[in-house]
Amino acid sequence: MSILFTPKKIGNVELPNRFVHSATYEGMAKETGEVSNELIKRYERLAKGGVGLIISGYMYVHPTGRAFPHQTGLHSDDMIPGLKKLTDTVHQEGGKITFQLAHAGRQTTKALIGQTPLGPTSRGRDPVNFVRPKEMTENEIMEMIKAFGAATRRAVEAGADGIQIHAAHGYLINEFLSPFFNSRIDTWSGTDTNRFRFLKEIVLETQKTVPEGMPVLVKLSTNDYTPKEGITPGLSVKYAEWLAELRINGLETSCGTAIYSYMNMCRGDVPTAELVKSLSWWEKPIGRRMIGKLEGKYDLEEGYNLKAAKMIKPVLGDTPLFLVGGIRAVAYMKEVLENNYADFISMSRPFIREPFLVNKIKEGKMEKVSCVSCNRCLAAVVNDIPIYCYNKGFPK
Numbered sequence: 001m002s003i004l005f006t007p008k009k010i011g012n013v014e015l016p017n018r019f020v021h022s023a024t025y026e027g028m029a030k031e032t033g034e035v036s037n038e039l040i041k042r043y044e045r046l047a048k049g050g051v052g053l054i055i056s057g058y059m060y061v062h063p064t065g066r067a068f069p070h071q072t073g074l075h076s077d078d079m080i081p082g083l084k085k086l087t088d089t090v091h092q093e094g095g096k097i098t099f100q101l102a103h104a105g106r107q108t109t110k111a112l113i114g115q116t117p118l119g120p121t122s123r124g125r126d127p128v129n130f131v132r133p134k135e136m137t138e139n140e141i142m143e144m145i146k147a148f149g150a151a152t153r154r155a156v157e158a159g160a161d162g163i164q165i166h167a168a169h170g171y172l173i174n175e176f177l178s179p180f181f182n183s184r185i186d187t188w189s190g191t192d193t194n195r196f197r198f199l200k201e202i203v204l205e206t207q208k209t210v211p212e213g214m215p216v217l218v219k220l221s222t223n224d225y226t227p228k229e230g231i232t233p234g235l236s237v238k239y240a241e242w243l244a245e246l247r248i249n250g251l252e253t254s255c256g257t258a259i260y261s262y263m264n265m266c267r268g269d270v271p272t273a274e275l276v277k278s279l280s281w282w283e284k285p286i287g288r289r290m291i292g293k294l295e296g297k298y299d300l301e302e303g304y305n306l307k308a309a310k311m312i313k314p315v316l317g318d319t320p321l322f323l324v325g326g327i328r329a330v331a332y333m334k335e336v337l338e339n340n341y342a343d344f345i346s347m348s349r350p351f352i353r354e355p356f357l358v359n360k361i362k363e364g365k366m367e368k369v370s371c372v373s374c375n376r377c378l379a380a381v382v383n384d385i386p387i388y389c390y391n392k393g394f395p396k
């Protein structure tokens with residue numbers, strides 16, 4: 001049997017194969033944050049498609065942590081009945097689902113959350129939303145740690161098989177971890193240990209909340225690619241080692257931030273026309289000039305996060321590593337596992353295009369996924385339309 005289809009446990013949960021659906025924002029929740037039928041159908045298809053573990057799109061744990069209007073909420077008990085329907089559907093199809101818990105930090109807008117976005121520090125306006133965040137008070141920091149705990153309790157009540165803490169892509173936890181975003185002058189910054197403290201407290205809070213053996217996973221950036229030094233591969237190794245010491249049940253390694261370096265996170269083509277579509281008439285020419293400059297600079301390289309993952313693997317001990325980022329060829333997937341570079345193959349865009357790809361690989365009908373990394377699905381996020389494969393263009 002191919003190594004791709006050997007079972008492996010995370011926590012107490014046995015996964016039938018080594019394929020993971022990496023968290024992918026869906027743009028399908030109701031404006032209240034509740035689950036819609038369209039969202040349930042998306043996860044039903046994924047579960048039918050045979051993937052070992054589904055990680056949901058990021059869910060906001062607190063009203064100030066919402067990133068988009070059609071993002072799923074995990075901030076209130078009112079969300080639980082819809083989420084329960086979603087997990088029931090996945091389980092009926094034999095699948096397993098972990099919720100991704102997130103707080104957007106400064107990567108959101110006042111228009112959406114009704115107040116100035118929060119961050120560890122208020123320094124600097126970002127180049128996309130021009131937001132200068134509000135520096136969080138000690139009380140607000142404690143409130144957000146508790147919010148991750150409360151969201152975990154809701155995930156458990158809604159029947160999730162585990163949770164993943166989103167500490168990557170420039171969102172709040174990543175901001176605390178990064179020397180670029182976090183220049184506080186208290187016990188939440190100043191040293192790597194202090195910058196790690198927010199994530200550490202969140203991990204401990206969630207571990208306290210989950211039933212024994214239920215997996216707590218973390219997604220971590222190995223490189224922020226910010227204008228000045230943020231998380232670097234070297235620093236991410238230190239963080240990974242500390243996470244393993246906390247006995248998390250799996251680490252997924254990614255890179256990039258949504259505002260400063262989204263093309264590092266999702267390498268491939270730069271869909272300039274689609275990315276500027278949502279801008280006003282006067283912003284469009286500026287947007288076209290700025291985004292156009294990125295074209296041709298982010299060509300997809302198979303497994304583009306492998307180099308950093310290879311640095312991290314030795315410090316993880318028996319904590320499983322999930323590799324994500326540009327994995328497309330079945331032979332490459334096998335090579336990653338056979339060489340013990342990672343324990344799980346995690347993919348996002350390929351599942352948007354082909355939710356059934358794992359079954360096809362199992363039947364020997366696929367050597368390479370057909371996603372061409374045109375990134376039109378990524379551009380759909382900023383256009384506030386549901387996420388599907390838009391390789392042939394956006395709907396008219």
Ligand SMILES: Cc1cc2nc3c(=O)[nH]c(=O)nc-3n(C[C@H](O)[C@H](O)[C@H](O)COP(=O)(O)O)c2cc1C
Pocket residue numbers: 022023024025026056057058100166168169219254265266267324325326327346347348349350377378381387
């Ligand atoms: C449309 C879209 C939505 C995404 N949403 C999330 C998300 O909610 N949480 C997250 O951690 N990563 C998110 N990502 C990043 C992916 O999980 C993944 O790290 C990245 O796309 C690289 O993997 P891939 O080459 O297999 O697509 C998203 C990516 C895309 C294209």
Ligand code: SF4
Pocket residue numbers: 349350352353370371372373374375376377378388389390391
């Ligand atoms: S739009 Fe389709 S082909 Fe293009 S990156 Fe997204 S899933 Fe892949």
